[in-house]
Amino acid sequence: MNKLTRAGLGLLMTTAVATVQAEEVRIGMITTLSGGGSHLGVDVRDGFMLAIDQAARDDIEVLIQDDARRPDLAKTLSNEFMQRDEVDIMTGIIWSNLAMAVVPSVVRQGTFYLSPNAGPSALAGRLCHENYFNVAYQNDNLHGAMGAYMREQGFERPLLMAPNYPAGTDALAGFKHLYEGEVDGGEVVDELYTQLGQTDYAAEIAQIRASEADSLFFFLPGGMGISFMKQWQNSGVEMPVFGAAFSFDEIIIQAVGQAAIGAMNTSEWAYDLDNAANRAFVEAFRAAHERTPTLYAAQGYDTARLILSALDEAHPDDQDAFREALRAADFASVRGDFRFGPNQHPIQDIYVREVVEGTDGKPTNRLVGLAIEDIQDVYAEQCRM
Amino acid sequence: MSATLLIEQLINGLQLGTMLFLMASGLTLVFGVMGLINLAHGSFYMVGAYVTALTTASTGSFLLGLAAGSLAAAAAGAVVELLVIRRLYHRSHLDQVLATFALILIFSEGTRWLFGSSPLWLSPPEWLAGSVALPGGARYPVYRLMIIAVGVLIAAGLYLLISRTRLGMRIRAGESDREMIGALGIDIRRLYTLVFALGAALAGLAGSLVGALQSVQVGMGEPVLILAFVVIVIGGIGSIKGALLGAILVGVVDTLGRIFLPALFGLFMSPSEAAGVGTALAAMLIYILMAVILAFKPQGLFAAHD
């Protein structure tokens, strides 16, 4: 055998043997730390680790890996976590498509998964599982809440826009579900579907201009929303803009700048939401990271605090007891009230925020009021656990 | 479908087309003169955008940023030509593809290393913000009109450069007979470095201009690069005229397809289904266009030589 192949085999062996013995509880986090939209993953991680650090327990080990927003990579990483590192709990995934690639097989192989962000409809309904908990929302929650809010505010001809992928079509369906129907005269004038990752919106803006719409509701997460808002500002189209918090988190509106002022958005959390847990969280996060947390940080924080509350009751090896402890959700959420529905997704209040000019002249979100109370996703009835 | 909307979309297509032309002209020049296929052309687009964003942020002047971006791209082009590309002229296309693929990896990951993965944000300057009225009542962003104007100026400039100057004469000589210019006593090495840097500068300019409209991030050059390849294949590799026509054709077809195909299918389908079928077809449209053109003209519309 020649040198190179021998070296290769040797490396294979040493890495194989070097796998460490399990600590008491091992948590694997797969999240997006590089590429477009990495600030979501960074905030989930920072929020999560803030809670873990505050707990100061020495029996918890958190392993963190970057999925670069690639479903195939996320899948590989989850296999590594399960087969090589033998983690007890997995968490961290930001994007619904990555969650769909990873979660169904993870939970079916007996590992707990707690979602700090992605909440695709299939995992809330048809593919729900007793080992899967969503601590953030079902994806439709924020869109539906905005549908309800815009209808209540009397917008009669909204135009909807989203990327042409499952989360995008789900978003618009969720909006329409609570906007249309029953009484009222409102009607969606048009639905525009863009390419995922599209960077130029000139063609869509021309269509919006030519339409009869009185308002625009869009769902363009991450960098897409920033590009769109910048181009929208220079287009000269005057129309009130609405969206979910995904397009208006603190980091995105900083990048968009003045163009974001006046936009309304729905969120299950706001940094100026007044409760003790939230005040403490925002203060600690600002002290640790010198920036205002986004909703993703809040979700990461809540996820970790839920895990910690359940670990006080049982070890994940005792699956039934640990699952019961998670279901009880006995922790002080930064959102205020928090409870799980039968499909282990939250039933929660959704708020409306407005982007305003902050004291430093930069845009920031301000809590306006409640959009909808105790919203529960419509997929729960498809869930057979 | 109103006439103003159609006009606005045509202008959008034209704007995409001029931007593609900036990319494609460099690619096609480098191929025409040196016979080199350069996958790393998108990296110069990215270099231009990054340097523009950084310079604009530190000096506050967008024009200074634009100049710095183009110059940096040209410099990067010259260095790459001297170190790597120069060794590839006599190699097979396969080696050229692989070596320039390696350059993409080095540029992209190197940039990620230096500046991180988060996009940088660059905005058009105040004096180019906002929109103006078009004939017919619609409004159109000033900045996009400026991109078209720059594209037209560059096209005119390239035409003059190639038809009227000494350098242009040498480039034309190189395109028609690569051996001959050596015999004419022209310093080929310098000519090649110059042409390569010129192509890189144009790509850098395109990246800088578009960066202010969208975002500046690692990998931003790749989708544009592929489109630019389609452009030069349609136009005929090596032909500047072909690149111009191909760019406008691709820009307009892509823009109109994206809007009108979903609308067309929307006549007999629900919006989300129509969007699915329509956008799927629209995304493929320019490749279909290319296959059709090549089926009739295997050397593109204005073949220079293979």
Added chain:
Amino acid sequence: MTEHSTERPHDTAAAPMGAPRLGRQGLVHVALLTLTLLAPLVAHLLGEAYYVNLATRIVLVAMAGVGLNLALGHGGMISFGHAAYFGVGGYVAGISAYHAFDGSLLMGLPGSDDMLVIWAVALLACGLLALAIGAVSLRTSGVYFIMITLAFAQMVYYFANSWPSYGGQDGLPIYLRNGLPLIDSQDPLSFFLVCFALLLAAMAITARLMGSRFGAALTMARLNETRLATAGISPYPIRLTAFVISAMITGLAGALYADLNGFVSPAMLSWHFSGELMVIVILGGVGRLFGPLAGAIVYVLMETLLGGLTEYWLFFLGLVLLGVVLFARQGVIGWLAGGTPHG
């Protein structure tokens, strides 16, 4: 060109090779195969399923490379779009499993979670796709061929990306690995052995093909088209046949790869993957029977080891690749074993 008869590694047909350093080259081949087979066996005994799967990945990437090598190395057709076949093979596995899972029909046909059926369909689908793409692309040559194969692959990529029925950009999960008669495909080692056997078969087919008159004609079409024409043979059908077979091998690898990951997405169709596949073939040594295997071992191990050290490992891959292209044209096999490629 001589069929090499001694030191035949296992039961595969061995490489046709240049005579002088045949002993050393044969040894390298045996070593490569033994390594590929033994490493996962050891990992299995240690209970490390992860490393068994890593070896399976190497084998499948190598198989895709074997396919590309037939077109690129032996046939001189620089296809920059082989990801299309890899991805289509993957989607056949994904879509078939999807319909089998929820019992729905696709154009009147039921899905299947039997790998044998999936393989047959994947081979057929990739063969037909390559026939169409090859028929148009092979009318062109040189740079046009590179660009047009790239463009066709992009077409498939964008289609998969924006067609919503099978997940579009999100990709399509395979919840449970497709099955095989008599063999437990869920077991990592069994699945590895299946993939390994198929890799050997693909290499054997390539060797047989290149040893035949067809192979001689294909080599001649690459080296000297005019001479082939004077012999009264038209290069077009020869090239097209090789292109189609090449695509089918890559497609089969794609179908297996989707089952390995339990997931198929447009990423399998992206031009980056086409580039990576070319890199693997080049790293190993163009036109060498064992080149893709050597290239895949180097590439995947680099990705795993270097990727564990720095997240910017592609930067270093770029440097290595640049070095190989500029200074070490013969690839790993050439470096280890010497001898000339292209049988």
